[in-house]
Amino acid sequence: MRPVSRRVLAQQLANVIARSGTAACQGRGQWWSEREVEHAAATTRSAAVAAAAPAMELCARCPIVASCTELVTLDQYTGLAAGAAVFRGTRAPTSRLRNAAAGQVSVPVREAG
Numbered sequence: 001m002r003p004v005s006r007r008v009l010a011q012q013l014a015n016v017i018a019r020s021g022t023a024a025c026q027g028r029g030q031w032w033s034e035r036e037v038e039h040a041a042a043t044t045r046s047a048a049v050a051a052a053a054p055a056m057e058l059c060a061r062c063p064i065v066a067s068c069t070e071l072v073t074l075d076q077y078t079g080l081a082a083g084a085a086v087f088r089g090t091r092a093p094t095s096r097l098r099n100a101a102a103g104q105v106s107v108p109v110r111e112a113g
């Protein structure tokens with residue numbers, strides 16, 4: 001049997017999360033993308049933390065943060081997710097500056113939910 005690729009596993013998990021309807025960020029795709037863009041553009045640690053704070057408040061009360069953490073790792077996500085800044089699947093404090101941490105990384109756009 002062929003091993004299942006990381007990408008397929010990530011898609012399967014994303015589907016499960018979407019169908020659960022329990023993500024605290026559900027339906028906030030545009031709003032979340034704006035927070036990610038603001039966080040990515042931050043040039044100081046305090047500005048990065050402030051930009052991420054509204055999204056992190058949602059993550060702090062999200063019932064599926066464990067699944068979300070697994071997904072961002074599988075998906076090699078870059079952005080804000082699972083209560084952290086994420087750089088190609090690796091979680092970091094929101095004070096970490098995107099450009100300094102990961103070079104020229106594009107900012108993914110979360111689908112409107």
Ligand code: SF4
Binds near residue numbers: 082
């Ligand atoms: S942990 Fe955060 S990013 Fe992940 S589903 Fe919940 S609210 Fe969304």
